[in-house]
Amino acid sequence: MSNKDVLIERIENKSAVIGVIGLGYVGLPLAVENAKFGYEVIGFDIQSNKVQMVNECQNYIGDVLDSDLKEAVKRGKLRATTNFDFVSAVDIILICVPTPLDEYQQPDISYVKKSTEAVSEHLHKGMLVVLESTTYPGTTEELLLPILEKKSGLKCGEDFYLVFSPERVDPGNAVYKTKNTPKVVGGVGKDSTTIAAALYRNVLDGQVFEVSSPAVAEMEKILENTYRNINIGLINEMAIICNKMNINIWEVIEAAKTKPYGFQVFYPGPGLGGHCIPLDPYYLTWKAREYGYHTRLIETSGEINNFMPQYILQRSSKILNRFKKPLKDSKILILGVAYKKDIDDYRESPALRVIEAFEKEGADIKFNDPYISNLKYKSKEYSGIQLTEKVLKSADLAIIITDHTIYNYDFIQRNSQFIFDTRNAMKNVINKKNIEIL
Numbered sequence: 001m002s003n004k005d006v007l008i009e010r011i012e013n014k015s016a017v018i019g020v021i022g023l024g025y026v027g028l029p030l031a032v033e034n035a036k037f038g039y040e041v042i043g044f045d046i047q048s049n050k051v052q053m054v055n056e057c058q059n060y061i062g063d064v065l066d067s068d069l070k071e072a073v074k075r076g077k078l079r080a081t082t083n084f085d086f087v088s089a090v091d092i093i094l095i096c097v098p099t100p101l102d103e104y105q106q107p108d109i110s111y112v113k114k115s116t117e118a119v120s121e122h123l124h125k126g127m128l129v130v131l132e133s134t135t136y137p138g139t140t141e142e143l144l145l146p147i148l149e150k151k152s153g154l155k156c157g158e159d160f161y162l163v164f165s166p167e168r169v170d171p172g173n174a175v176y177k178t179k180n181t182p183k184v185v186g187g188v189g190k191d192s193t194t195i196a197a198a199l200y201r202n203v204l205d206g207q208v209f210e211v212s213s214p215a216v217a218e219m220e221k222i223l224e225n226t227y228r229n230i231n232i233g234l235i236n237e238m239a240i241i242c243n244k245m246n247i248n249i250w251e252v253i254e255a256a257k258t259k260p261y262g263f264q265v266f267y268p269g270p271g272l273g274g275h276c277i278p279l280d281p282y283y284l285t286w287k288a289r290e291y292g293y294h295t296r297l298i299e300t301s302g303e304i305n306n307f308m309p310q311y312i313l314q315r316s317s318k319i320l321n322r323f324k325k326p327l328k329d330s331k332i333l334i335l336g337v338a339y340k341k342d343i344d345d346y347r348e349s350p351a352l353r354v355i356e357a358f359e360k361e362g363a364d365i366k367f368n369d370p371y372i373s374n375l376k377y378k379s380k381e382y383s384g385i386q387l388t389e390k391v392l393k394s395a396d397l398a399i400i401i402t403d404h405t406i407y408n409y410d411f412i413q414r415n416s417q418f419i420f421d422t423r424n425a426m427k428n429v430i431n432k433k434n435i436e437i438l
Helices: 003-012 027-037 048-055 066-074 084-089 110-120 139-152 190-203 214-244 249-256 280-291 296-322 350-360 389-394 409-415
Strands: 017-021 040-044 078-081 092-095 127-131 160-164 183-187 208-211 331-335 364-368 374-377 380-383 397-400 419-421 435-437
Touching: 003 160, 003 190, 017 027, 017 084, 017 110, 027 040, 027 066, 027 078, 027 190, 040 084, 048 066, 048 078, 066 078, 084 110, 092 110, 110 127, 110 139, 127 139, 127 190, 139 160, 139 214, 160 190, 160 214, 183 190, 183 214, 190 208, 208 214, 214 249, 214 280, 214 296, 280 296, 296 350, 296 397, 296 419, 331 350, 331 389, 350 364, 350 374, 389 409
Parallel strands: 017 040, 017 092, 040 078, 092 127, 127 160, 183 208, 331 364, 331 397, 397 419, 419 435
Antiparallel strands: 160 183, 374 380
């Protein structure tokens, strides 16, 4: 039997050992799903605290059920380690590490590179390597492939197999989780694609869509989030224009939603957050420069979205001026610092830049978030406060940045001097005399 046939057989009979590098928002749910299905899974992470928590059945990812993690570990189907020597024991390795931007808004793929180098030390015949981390088109074939082949002396497509399959994790999504979200797979050669598709079809309920190359899969992931970035930029600009024209943008959106075709709804807000939408378009703008192309529309939408925290500051300043209060020394209460509602993730949250903008003007900033008690931004640490009647009444201005469902908005309205609602969270509050919306 060929290496391909052997590996597919091991996938089908669940004797394949799967390794997952990076036990974060992408990697841990994927590791648990594979373990639930019956595979032996080894999780790898450089953070010893994560490894310890997994091995002690302590869940730290909201999209993973505590019971699922506990069962996988107790049954011996999932274990975690910081020792990458164990890569030699796996048949399939899934790389799910961060791909942030550096200070110059350029892709930082150092985590991907280091992970690939670690895999190359233990690469063996019949092994499948899958990159799930979002990155620029060409990463799999231009970075991973040379590292894996050179170090191991093995040939891709014959001795081992290489694939890009982008993660599609949406923290807090009540409908789509790792298990039922459709998967895109693009390999270096047809055999690589076939093997990876067999794995995902075995484990996941969502459709597995095969594309012709890793570059296509890499680009489609960038397209997904660039599409959202641009449309959010559009609606944020519409919100700014509507405010100038004294038109309620939220009512405009509700009216536009009645069209049964040709319109998809997006909502304005204080800026973009999370691990994908604010970052992914910059991978493409960076790569496009190699081809002498300037991504004007993408960069313009980025400028609009990045401006929103400053716009929140400007609008807040005008509100305070009505009460003859300057920004300096004003008491500002930020409600919600997570990048989206009902989660505990504040990566790239616009709340961070809103807080920074107010602090530069000398305002006294406090925050409350029912899911986040402490946060760190640019080496500065912040502690949240309890949301009480006294706290609300003492604030000159309360600003809703994240519209958590758990908030009692009637309570907030009754006890606040004034509220700037950037998410239309107070839409069902009857008394709106002290509320201004974005």
